[in-house]
Amino acid sequence: MATHVNALAGDGPGRVVKYYKREFWIQENQRHIPAHYRLRKLARVITKVAGGRQTDLLDVGCGPATLMKLLPDNISYYGIDIAIHDSAPNLLEADIVDVPIRFGRKRFQIVVAQGLFEYLGDVQSRKFADVAGILGRSGVFLVTFTNFGHRSAQVAEPFNNIQSIQEFSRSLATHFKVTKSFPISHTWRGGQPTRPLVKSANMHCSLNIPYVSSRLAVEYGFICSRAGVSGR
Numbered sequence: 001m002a003t004h005v006n007a008l009a010g011d012g013p014g015r016v017v018k019y020y021k022r023e024f025w026i027q028e029n030q031r032h033i034p035a036h037y038r039l040r041k042l043a044r045v046i047t048k049v050a051g052g053r054q055t056d057l058l059d060v061g062c063g064p065a066t067l068m069k070l071l072p073d074n075i076s077y078y079g080i081d082i083a084i085h086d087s088a089p090n091l092l093e094a095d096i097v098d099v100p101i102r103f104g105r106k107r108f109q110i111v112v113a114q115g116l117f118e119y120l121g122d123v124q125s126r127k128f129a130d131v132a133g134i135l136g137r138s139g140v141f142l143v144t145f146t147n148f149g150h151r152s153a154q155v156a157e158p159f160n161n162i163q164s165i166q167e168f169s170r171s172l173a174t175h176f177k178v179t180k181s182f183p184i185s186h187t188w189r190g191g192q193p194t195r196p197l198v199k200s201a202n203m204h205c206s207l208n209i210p211y212v213s214s215r216l217a218v219e220y221g222f223i224c225s226r227a228g229v230s231g232r
C-alpha cells in the first residue's frame with residue numbers, strides 16, 4: 001500500500017496524472033445514490049453553518065446529488081459534476097479539469113467539495129482559486145480529504161492526488177483562511193464506519209485526538225473562509 005502511495009505522490013517531472021471521465025463516473029456514482037455516512041455527517045455540519053439563513057450552496061462533484069435530499073429548505077442547492085444522472089436546472093454537467101468551477105455568474109454562501117480532490121491530480125491549486133472566486137463575501141468552503149496517513153489507508157484506483165493531510169491543508173491555506181479542520185470519522189480498519197454503533201459515535205464526535213487521529217482518522221473536513229475576510 002505504501003509503495004502505491006509513494007508512486008503517486010509529488011509533482012515531479014514524469015508524473016503522469018490519469019483522469020477518469022464521464023463514462024466511468026456515470027456507472028461508479030450509482031454507488032453514491034443511497035446517502036452514505038460522510039454525506040450525512042457533512043449535511044449536519046452544513047446545516048449548522050447555514051444557521052437557518054436563506055443560503056445558496058454549490059456542491060462540486062455532486063454525483064447523483066444525494067446531499068440535496070439531506071439539507072433543510074432554507075438551503076438552495078446547486079450541483080456540478082462530470083456525470084449528471086437526472087438533469088435539472090440546478091445541476092450542471094461539466095468536467096472541472098477542463099473548465100472553471102462556476103454556475104453562470106452566481107456566487108455562493110457555501111461551496112462544498114466532498115470526496116472530490118482525491119481525483120484532481122495536478123489541478124488542485126487552480127480549483128481552489130476557482131472556488132475562492134465564486135464564494136460570496138462571507139462565504140464558506142467546506143472540503144474533505146482522505147487521510148493517507150491512516151494505518152490502513154484505502155487507496156482507490158482512480159485516486160491521482162495522494163498527499164498528506166498537512167500538505168493538503170497548506171495548499172488550502174494559500175487560497176483560504178482555514179478556520180477549522182476535523183476528523184470525519186475514526187476507524188481501525190480504514191474506510192467509512194459501517195456498524196451502527198461506530199457510525200453513531202463518529203457522527204457526534206469530530207475531535208482531533210493527539211497521536212490517535214493521525215493514524216485512525218479516515219478523512220478530514222476543512223471549513224474555510226475567504227482569505228482576508230473576517231466574520232460571516
Ligand SMILES: C[S@@+](CC[C@H](N)C(=O)[O-])C[C@H]1O[C@@H](n2cnc3c(N)ncnc32)[C@H](O)[C@@H]1O
Pocket residue numbers: 020025026029032038039060061062063064080081082083094095096097098113114115116119
Ligand atoms: C467519490 S465521488 C463523491 C460524490 C459525492 N460528492 C459524495 O461525497 O458522495 C467523486 C465525484 O466527483 C466527480 N468528478 C470526478 N472527476 C470530476 C471532474 N473532472 N469534473 C467534475 N466532477 C468530477 C464524480 O463524478 C463523482 O461524482
